[in-house]
């Protein structure tokens with residue numbers, strides 16, 4: 581039997597050898613779209629601050645005023661940590677998402693794990709897309725429900741799994757999917773999925789981490805991908821959204837019927853047994869959501885996405901089928917991805933180098949994310965640097 585130290589050293593050495601070792605990039609500040617790393621200002625294309633709200637002066641001012649309520653919540657929401665500002669934020673989220681009510685969580689990870697575990701357990705089924713975010717996967721695994729997966733966005737595969745689950749049980753079936761896939765940027769086929777849920781009497785849960793604030797319907801333009809697909813509370817009854825991405829802050833929520841929110845308040849362990857969201861964060865988020873509802877932020881983001889895709893296509897870069905703010909370039913080899921990201925950093929651009937196990941083996945990629953704060957000139961600069969880095973790494977474009 582190896583000692584703890586031997587075990588740790590072996591696993592860490594393996595990670596390094598496979599080019600999969602993860603390291604922090606230490607930021608001194610990030611006034612979007614910049615990030616200060618090692619005393620150098622870089623233009624970041626790796627943040628999820630899609631609307632630039634993380635450094636919006638009005639959000640920061642609201643958060644500073646919110647800190648006067650208390651730097652921390654001082655207890656869990658159900659004990660002594662639920663302030664009026666949390667109530668206001670929950671009402672605002674319900675309004676933005678077009679749902680009856682909403683409940684705040686410490687993070688999207690906690691919201692997904694807590695909601696899935698409160699809703700299904702032993703004897704039930706949870707059905708998931710293979711490319712779902714780790715928090716949905718972990719939530720499903722921990723729940724004890726039978727876990728069925730289908731190939732990414734494969735509606736036939738999903739139908740087979742739903743039929744299989746329904747044939748085995750007349751109990752609960754939860755279908756959980758990312759609305760927008762975090763590493764691919766494409767969207768789930770939500771309208772068809774909702775129809776299948778209807779047919780097999782399953783419940784649809786949509787993770788709006790990357791859809792909330794960015795897309796929606798005419799009536800609810802910031803609500804996310806489910807609204808964009810025409811789904812209302814009846815057809816997409818469980819919506820999870822994060823406040824750490826387009827809202828530029830931290831925390832998350834589940835939105836849905838009043839009964840769902842009442843139920844999760846009673847049964848979601850990751851809501852009950854943890855300290856409440858700091859009131860200052862709630863105050864910052866509230867202002868961010870008010871700003872999010874106003875144009876031209878979303879419109880500018882859509883223009884930047886379209887511009888990036890048009891320019892990248894002209895340069896014959898291998899784009900994926902994504903119209904969201906996430907624009908990956910799948911290069912395959914971990915070492916190449918690391919090398920290109922490093923060259924981009926030297927040229928002044930920060931881009932995520934995403935490798936397994938975050939993405940499937942053989943699909944290492946650069947994850948380029950766009951923001952309303954990017955200028956067209958910054959996008960041009962990135963693409964120029966990218967073409968040069970790919971050429972010097974002998975990647976054919």
Ligand SMILES: Cc1ncc(COP(=O)(O)O)c(C=O)c1O
Nearest residue numbers: 687688689713758762789822824
């Ligand atoms: C699709 C998806 N779901 C959930 C999460 C977790 O959200 P949070 O960062 O708030 O924990 C993330 C990102 O981190 C994500 O990309």
